[in-house]
Amino acid sequence: MQDALFPLPNERGLDDWLSQALSEALQTVSMGSAMPDSDPDSWRPALARQDFETPTEPTRAMQWVIDTLTTGLVQPTHPGYLGLFNPAPTYAAECADRIAAAFNPQICVYSHAPAAVDIEQHVIRQMALRIGLPEGSSGHFTSGGSEANLTSVLCALASANPGFRQLGARAYDAQPTLYVSRESHLAWLKIAQSVGIGRQAVRLVDTDGAGRMDMQALAKTIDTDRQSGCMPVMVAATAGTTNAGMIDPLHECRELASHEALWLHVDAAWGGALAASPTLRSALDGIELADSVTIDAHKWFATTMGAGMFLTRNPTLLGQIFDVATDYMPAGDSPDDLYINSMQWSRRFIGIRLYLTLTIAGWQGIAQHVEHSVDLCRQLSDQLIANGWAQMNDSPMAVACLQPPGGGERVTDIVNAVQQDGRFWCSETRYERTPVLRACITNGRTDAQHINALVDLLRTLV
Numbered sequence: 001m002q003d004a005l006f007p008l009p010n011e012r013g014l015d016d017w018l019s020q021a022l023s024e025a026l027q028t029v030s031m032g033s034a035m036p037d038s039d040p041d042s043w044r045p046a047l048a049r050q051d052f053e054t055p056t057e058p059t060r061a062m063q064w065v066i067d068t069l070t071t072g073l074v075q076p077t078h079p080g081y082l083g084l085f086n087p088a089p090t091y092a093a094e095c096a097d098r099i100a101a102a103f104n105p106q107i108c109v110y111s112h113a114p115a116a117v118d119i120e121q122h123v124i125r126q127m128a129l130r131i132g133l134p135e136g137s138s139g140h141f142t143s144g145g146s147e148a149n150l151t152s153v154l155c156a157l158a159s160a161n162p163g164f165r166q167l168g169a170r171a172y173d174a175q176p177t178l179y180v181s182r183e184s185h186l187a188w189l190k191i192a193q194s195v196g197i198g199r200q201a202v203r204l205v206d207t208d209g210a211g212r213m214d215m216q217a218l219a220k221t222i223d224t225d226r227q228s229g230c231m232p233v234m235v236a237a238t239a240g241t242t243n244a245g246m247i248d249p250l251h252e253c254r255e256l257a258s259h260e261a262l263w264l265h266v267d268a269a270w271g272g273a274l275a276a277s278p279t280l281r282s283a284l285d286g287i288e289l290a291d292s293v294t295i296d297a298h299k300w301f302a303t304t305m306g307a308g309m310f311l312t313r314n315p316t317l318l319g320q321i322f323d324v325a326t327d328y329m330p331a332g333d334s335p336d337d338l339y340i341n342s343m344q345w346s347r348r349f350i351g352i353r354l355y356l357t358l359t360i361a362g363w364q365g366i367a368q369h370v371e372h373s374v375d376l377c378r379q380l381s382d383q384l385i386a387n388g389w390a391q392m393n394d395s396p397m398a399v400a401c402l403q404p405p406g407g408g409e410r411v412t413d414i415v416n417a418v419q420q421d422g423r424f425w426c427s428e429t430r431y432e433r434t435p436v437l438r439a440c441i442t443n444g445r446t447d448a449q450h451i452n453a454l455v456d457l458l459r460t461l462v
């Protein structure tokens, strides 16, 4: 059994087997349904029987998992998946994941994995420069946007009151408050709860009728909170709302945050990829003025899941927030010792996926991917508008919130019918309180033919 678990380096025949099996499975997926087309009853009995008492031959074990996933998922690698940014991953990222797994470096401490940490930190610094943060800005990879956003709240709380580190929320004699638009990503509620300031710390500021933070409403909410004894600590602007790709007024947010002495975070979880494109990046103007920024690699940059980034112009603050000394860890006081500069301790080599994606494609490769997405999204909405639909959002990004000719009430039926058909996955959401069909074309495998086929399908449904 030891041989199956820990084969010698020259006895890794399963690598080739696995490559072949994956290639076949992904081909099956791409020609099949974007929706799960088997139901849980087809795998649950086998799982229930699996008591791990009898070892299974490795290729049989893996083939079962691959077959089960081939029919048992909404398929992000399917070209008709017009979903929630879960990307068809770049092949480079997929290979990178395999390389990271094979070496399995522990990158929480620089001295344990100097090469891996340097590769990651290089990507982080390049990304910070790409969005215009000043020289000396830094940060780290995270599990995703939520961890990065959580880190921004810790920064805001520690920078507004250095006692926060020891005393937590009790360092404040008032309720700390933070400001996001009501179109923001609502992980903010869980984040506020987990950092100990409670969900009521989150102010969901009204939008301007076009999905962006209403600046007057923001100023007024801050005023009202101060008068009632709260302690505002941060504004988190969204650069690319999850729903509709709308970008809050970043310059105005900066001005107000500076005037009120608040931390300014910009959540560009999916929108950050616009920075790759010379023609589209101006939509992010003002992001360079943020104190900190979230960008997910696993959304529009199309790496495999579990890859976000936290970037900040003030990285020394991270060392103050996350600093700990233990006897069993190699002594560290360097910004490259990630366990004392970030939330995670044991750490996977996350950044290799974006490193290899960017190295192989270049910024221009990502720019093409992003621009292609935006083009396809425009093709979809133009064709639907010609068929009596209305596009409700006006985003520079690749997401369209569309209302069918009959009005919002028909959206649920139409989206259900699309999902039933199986060739496409899109979703229903609300934009400025109106139900819409949401199509997000960030999938690198989608092309114009798929868009035409979706339009044809929608024509038969309305």
Ligand SMILES: *Cc1c(COP(=O)(O)O)cnc(C)c1O
Residues within 6 Å of the ligand: 143, 144, 145, 146, 147, 149, 184, 185, 187, 238, 240, 241, 242, 267, 268, 269, 270, 296, 308
């Ligand atoms: C997806 C998203 C998040 C959350 O990121 P995860 O990677 O899912 O944790 C936060 N903000 C925005 C704007 C997002 O689109």
